[in-house]
Amino acid sequence: QIGPDTLDNGDVGDPWTPIKKDKKKGRAALTLSAEGFTPQMLVKLIFGQDFYLTPLQEPKPGEGHGWFVASCLARGQGTTEGFHRAEIPVPAKARIALLIPQRRDTLAHLAQGMLDDAKAVGNALGVALTMLTEVGPEKDDIKRVESWIDAARQLFAKRWETLYFPTLWRGAEEPHDTVRAAWRQHLVDMAHGIVNEATYRLPLPNNRRWRAVTQAGSAFIGMLMKAALPLPRHNRTETEVTEEISV
Secondary structure, eight states: OOOOSOOGGGOOOOTTSOEEEETTTEEEEOOOOTTOSOHHHHHHHHTTSSEEOOGGGSOOOOSSOEEEEEEEEEEOSSSEEEEEEEEEEEOHHHHHHHHSHHHHHHHHHHHHHHHHHHHHHHHHHHHHHHHHHHHSSOGGGHHHHHHHHHHHHHHHHHHHHHHHHHHHHGGGTSOHHHHHHHHHHHHHHHHHHHHHHHHHHSOOOGGGHHHHHHHHHHHHHHHHHHTTOOOOOTTOOGGGOOSOOOO
C-alpha cells in the first residue's frame, strides 16, 4: 500500500476511493449512510462535486455508451449499514458530454435543477398528506397514518429516482428547458396521483371526508404555485398509482 503521509480520515491513496472535500477535515474518504447511493450522492460523484476523483474515476473517452458503477459497504455504530451498489448506463451522447468541461457543467446544472424540482414536489406532497390526516383520521389512527405518509413519500421517491438519470441524459441532446419542463410536469402528476390515492386509503370519517380532501387539494396546489411548479393535468387519476401503499 502506497499512500499519503497521513492516513487520517480514510485518505490512504486508494485509486478507487473518491476523496471528499471536507471543510473541517480537509480530505476524507467517501462514506455512505444506510440510504446508500442516493441520486444526490451519485450526481456529486459523476460530476465531481465536493469530491476529488482519481484518474481511474474520470469518464473515459469513447464513442459508445458507458457505465457508471459504484459499490460501498456502509459503516455503522459497531455494525454495518448494508452493501450498496449502483449501476447507471450512460448513453453515448451523454458520455461525450461528460468529457467536454462546458457541456459537463451545463449538464450538472440541469442535474441539480431536477433534484431541486423533486424536493419541491416532495414537500408539496408531504404538506398535502399532512393536511389530509390532520383534518380526517381519529387520534387512535395517528401511528398508522404516520406510517402511511412515510410509505407514500418513499413511493414517490422510488418512482422519480427510477426515472431520474434516463431523463437527465436526455439533456445531452435535447434543450434543457424542454427536458426540465417535462420532468417537472411528470413529478407533479406522480405526486397528484398519490394524493388522490390517499383519499381512498386513509381512514377518513365520512362526516369529514370532503373537508379533508378539499383542504389537502388546496394545500397541494398552493405549494406548487409557491414553488412556481406546473399544476397537475386533470386527466391524471388515482388509478395511475399502481403500487400498493401499506402499513
